[in-house]
Amino acid sequence: MARASDKLIEQLKQEIFSGLLKPGDQLEEADLAVRFNVSRTPIREAIRSLVDNGLLETRSRKGAIVRVLNAKELNDLFEVAAELEGMACRLASERLTQSNKKIIKASLDLCQAAAQVEDIPGYAEANLAFHGAIHEASENDWLTDQLSQIQARINVYRLMPYEIVGRLEKSLVEHQKISEAIFAKDGLSANSLMRDHMMLQGARLPSLLRALV
Amino acid sequence: MARASDKLIEQLKQEIFSGLLKPGDQLEEADLAVRFNVSRTPIREAIRSLVDNGLLETRSRKGAIVRVLNAKELNDLFEVAAELEGMACRLASERLTQSNKKIIKASLDLCQAAAQVEDIPGYAEANLAFHGAIHEASENDWLTDQLSQIQARINVYRLMPYEIVGRLEKSLVEHQKISEAIFAKDGLSANSLMRDHMMLQGARLPSLLRALV
DNA sequence: ATTAATTTATATGGATACATATATCAACTA
């Protein structure tokens, strides 16, 4: 039997990522205990975990709130994300196996299919698959781990209604170029192409923040 | 008043980093509760935190043990550390302020002083100061945070008696070159010099692991 | 009427009591 707190962690993460819990929202242990029909103990453990994870923050005796990232913090986060994504591309170039190549290609096809019919949620999913495929191809588990954590953090700020006028097409082209560089084992190009790709996302941050209310 | 679990976390970290608790050692909640004269509750919170931090690991109903990193995991960790340290150098080159420059210089002097008299613990401390100064100069708080966490992890494996025959001198020269590149605002060189510097450390891993018993 | 102080309520931090799963050891059978 899985621990109750583990389920709670997943559930709360979902609620944060889905936007149900918005940055700044307060979490009260007693309320959560009633909602999830468990005692306060596993609730407290889950909250602690999420605090350590950086998704919540606490002030002494003031309970936990969903952490709010300001513009600089988000920018810093994106910079690190861009660097590590670029690193993954470099390593993938150096260590590419046939099977990983296939997986990257498949995810790229998904991106293309979604882009053609302008299926935005579909593209978002395919996009994650594409990046995930590259992470795996890096063969560095620590890196893969870090990136999935960072991605989770970024996703909190990504799901709000955002206009992607023509951005799907551009993103797809960038993906294609990145893949080509990896397949050509050109780690240097793959690295910088991915970094640029990520930084373009990051450049949209200010408008995201404004949308945040 | 600080929370009891916070103090426990620091204490347990110290014991892990100091080698008192070795990888594989089991931590029993009741024992710790007696040792620290608190109830099991803060003990459990501390353990959870350390598990999330990656310093401990748990299996269902089997309690917590000090996490053991195998050769590949350590290698993966070093690769990421090297990349992020390099990134810090690049950013420091781009954003260097006069005050940060002074701090880097000061830490470099500490390294030199320690190296001249072959003061190994002194050099280790100066080394941390040097890297820390560069982290700060990157002006990226997220990066600084990640690096300090990674450094803590690496330190667990670093404190065992390791021979540094002539390594102090070499390390110092590398530090000097890195600083020069940063001061010349040559981010590209600073990045790769630091990456190489870190990877040299990483290359000593196999012997470290053998020393681990 | 406004502000400050005291009291009261409530939510977090910590201790303890209780439930349950796993491991160890012993006994019995093949």
Add this chain to the structure above:
DNA sequence: TAGTTGATATATGTATCCATATAAATTAAT
């Protein structure tokens, strides 16, 4: 003698209880 099964013990997981700090509200004083 070796292996399997069952009972007991122990450590983890959960619930609840108690203490205390903080916040809110009410009252009193200027």
